[in-house]
Amino acid sequence: MKMHHKLLTMITAAALTAGVASGAMAADPIKIGVAGAHSGDLASYGLPTVKAAELVIKDINAKGGINGAKVELLVEDDVCKPEVATNTATKLVSQKVNVVIGHICSGATKAALPIYRDAGVIVMSPSATNPDLTQSGDYPNFYRTIASDDAQARTEVDFAINNLKVKKIAVIHDKGDYGKGLAEFAKKFIEQSGGKAEVVLFEGVTPGAVDYSAVVQKIKRSGAEAVIFGGYHPEASKIVTQIRKKRMKTTFISDDGVKDDTFIKVAGKNAEGVYATGPADVSSNPLTKKYRDKHQKAYKAEPGAFFDNAVAATLALTNALAKAGSTDSAAIAKVLHTQDVATPFGDIRFDKKGDAIGVGFSMYQVKDGKYVQVQ
Amino acid sequence: MISFKDIQKGLLVSLWFVFLTFPLMVIKVNPIERVITWRWQNMGWVALGSFCYYLATKIYKARKLARQQQIKLGLIKERVDWGQRLLSERKIYLPVLIVVGLGFLIFPLVLSTYQTNIMVTALMYVVLGLGLNIVVGVAGLLDLGYVAFYAVGAYSYALLNMHYGLGFWTVLPIGGLLAASFGILLGFPVLRLRGDYLAIVTLGFGEIIRLILENWNSFSHGPSGISNIPRPGFLGLHLSLGHSITYMYYLMILMVLFTIFVVNRLQNSRIGRAWFALREDEIACQAMGIDKTRTKLTAFALGATWAGMVGVIFAAKTTFVNPASFTFLESAIILCIVVLGGMGSIIGVIVAALILILMPEYLRAFSDYRMLVFGAVLVIMMVFRPQGIIANVRRTYKIPDAIKPKLSRK
């Protein structure tokens, strides 16, 4: 029987996947996919999103679901690998998922998006920051609750030039997708600053190398007043530590991957004075508080990376599903673009490209072992 | 079979492992919060696990020894390997082949798109395994940088498509040829190296290719990769996702059949014989007039060709490539397939690829243990069953009728 059914769809063709998005009956559960790295060495970036989605959906289901339909989460692991992400996406699509929260890594997201696009599934990532995802126009079905790398680079460069008034900047990156992308934008923006500052060094370091002192010597020789680093905290703390060990006073400016308390704890006193961009401080927002408390209660631990962004994504998607009154992707998209939704980042909506309006970056500085927002 | 002494020794072994794994398995520290977590239950698991492992190996060895002795005494005949039997007896393998063949044929019709998609991945690894099998299994050249040729294939499709709009079918042979040329380029200087040095040089080469892809932005778009690579077209029709995957599935089935056909023919040829001989004894091989470098180069380049072609398919399937997909780990997985399957054994490699790629996909709960298991598989196979799960089958030759009668007078 099943085979017969399948053959039939083969013949009738095109409708196979397009049918997924067409309005489900109210009694049908709404399926939300959660995809990202849930195992392997990048699991710590992906698991908080799963927890965020679970916490939010639990609330919604407790209140009777969306328009009377229960919400069901389909959690799928992509280990942050593009080739696995396509399998994950195919699995979710073949399970007739309505919307997807994810993926976590930009590379995996890029690989998975065409599959969702062809199936008409809306995807919202809490963490994929690659600018192309929204700016290329290739993925109209993509949204995100985090600002893109270029916005972050812009914040860093503006801060360095306007607030710190530095003239010579060394741009260092970790050769990774995220770090190098960011560094290239930073370089571009500095060069476009009309001579207010110059890039004296642009270089990648090798993650995991035993020693960074040669690069640090190079920074020293370049006479840079500030270093803009694109990458994650393990490399950042190594570089900062070696800079301070060489008794250099170079200002260190970095990104969201470094604005992590682990960085301060690893780098210790050397972290003092380091600048890092991060999402605006939202800890006073009641929604943020609510979900962070819930997490604390449920798991006896602080929420991890991108938790707030994931809460925002889940809230935005469920809100859109509810307001649209159907699971039709065009209807959902319309709500996402036109109506504000309350999230940990305040009331947000999405611009034409899919970036959240109102989710931006602020600058933080390490003071007495804590990140403090710079006014 | 197990004496008291064995148990005693087993206990000692497990005690040793408890000591060995104590700091890493039992203690977990959080140096930031300065908290220690003691996980005493792990100690029990380690003790139990190592005890069982010890006894299992003991029994295995004892049985093997007993069997060998019995064979020596002529009490029993050498047992024919079940893999061998499966392949040599027509009344066993014919029905199996038909059932399996039919199963594969209707696979995408009965199962979901997702299942089909995973199967496509597994089939890709089958072909990769068969390709590496030519190099490692048949010719005995340990290539730890096989993934480099895979990357060459994938990027040749991505780049040629992006810059010149070349289609999948055009690039498929080009990718294979490019990978082969890379194979020859690398092989020419390094193939005269001794086995273990060759392994390291190929490892280095694999890493160099990846690092270049990562750093040379203007050429390869660096770590952010190349996206929007088109899937293979079918007579210019636009296919939906489900159809496209089904299409790729049959494509891969054809590819696998083609590979089996070619590899089988090659193994049973003058060249294949030379590869086997080369693996057995290089010096004798040369003394028999076989050009060592050339023969190795042929194996290397042919292996690379397959990696290149699967690379093209990979790019088309994923629609996205970045250097992170081509790490040493990938080479290690493919090597694991060849080793588990049995060096030189076509059917073994196919079975191993299906097991190793499908299993973690279906046992997602254990996906964390995937690489751990791969590592253990390599060690255990080498120590206990170096010929693989299905050992290479002995080749037979057709003896001309004119000579037959003379041979029968034994």
Added chain:
Amino acid sequence: MEPLLNIIGLTMDFGGIRALDSLDLRVRHGEIVALIGPNGAGKTTFFNCLTGIYKPSAGDLLLTPPGKGTRRLNGLKPNKVTQQGLARTFQNIRLFPNMTVLENVMIGRHCRTRAKVLGAIFRNHKTVLEEKEIVRLSLEILEKIGLADMYDEFAKNLPYGAQRRLEIARALATDPFMLLLDEPAAGMNPQETSELDDLITTIRDDGLSILLIEHDMKLVMSLSDYIFVLDYGKKIAEGTPEEIRNNPAVIKAYLGEDIDNA
């Protein structure tokens, strides 16, 4: 007439050690020549130089195949030397243990056949014929050597004496006109040795020349037309078996008092 093989002033140094010291040696067409000497005299080193496994430090290796011009073997790779028509066996047997007896001999045909990758894949008419011919010829050689009924055994399962003979069969398959045998009788019982004696004579009668390293003096004396004696890398004597038997230098250096027992 030029000798088939003419070695002039062959010298081989390993680091500071001179393993071969300006050695001169000739083998004429159809001759059985023996190379003898105590252990470590440099006999196997000489074979290795001749067959391209080592690169000689000095000297000329000249080969004049019947009816053809003289060529130098210096610097040729081992496989090229074999192609020129010199085939060898090894002192410590180097068969392909996990291949069958037949396959071992078939490997010997490799350098006389030419099927390429594409031919192997598409199995065109030419390749099929060639392959058939390889099997036929290999079986013929096995027949001659007396191993035909074991053609489907793994080489590693053969008894010792048979393994030695298989090495000779494999070498013969390369169509040589000269055979280099490195201690073919080592480890054989008298019965097997006498069979070997016959075999070598048959091979010579088929028109091949033979250069032989051997310790079994009885075999050497009965087979050889001419003998060269090596000690510490130097040639200390040459001559017919009769001359060698009575050469005082040889007796002193190598054969000692046992000459009469040999």
Added chain:
Amino acid sequence: MDYFVELFFSGLTRGSIYALIALGYTMVYGIIGLINFAHGEIYMIGAFTALITSTVLSIFGFPLPAIVILTLLASAIWASAYGFTVEKLAYQPLRNAPRLSPLISAIGMSMFLQNYVLLAQTSDFLPFPALIPDFDFMEPYAGFIGSSDMVILVTTTVVMLLLTWLIKFTRTGKAMRATAQDRKMAMLVGINVDNIISITFVIGSALAAIGGLLIASHIGQINFYIGFIAGIKAFTAAVLGGIGSIPGAVLGSFILGLTESFATGYVSSDYEDVFAFSLLVLILIFRPAGILGKASIEKV
């Protein structure tokens, strides 16, 4: 000129780090002709054991000198135990197998140990306590060379001298050399070859553990993957110097360290690893015996 000197010292530090790991590779290769792929993992396990021990001890309130000594001991002991066990499990049964079998087994072991630590501990980077304090007398030179660099340099030198003494003058050392030259012969003259091989693994592992501790303390953080990269680099260094030769491993390490440092300083660190790997490939192609190694002639 200052820049040159700075780069030189940074290269020296790198070199001594590689040397401590490369010694283990070269000793094992010298004795059983095996590229012990899992050696980098032993180094990583040494670093992890050190982290765990020192954290536990400092929570229990031990004074710094005691922590340093006990940590050093613990990491050396456990790393040696791992080295010993790995040899018994994965290499000893393959002593008479074809040459590639133990290498494949070693690769498997390396993957296994990496993931074992990943699962038993964590995939995150962990901060490593600064076991080497900043010495006051080093303060004037801090711009050139830090205290930890100095300690690493001195330790490597001392270890290297001790090892040379051990191999040249002790009974064990002589047995090791004999085994390396001809295993069968060594067995015949009454050397317990299995024991000698075990001792080699134990010493090599202990050296790697010391390296692990020093480097982790110098860099300030570790994770499960540090062994792979450091291992490959150290292996490159060992081959560069001539694998099997102990002075060769040290020389090779310094050359590699300096090359990387100067390449980063005067060219770019973008292709740092490409330089290292290309060096490895070139050496193996043009001088497989390395700088101090002897070309071996295959017996036929």
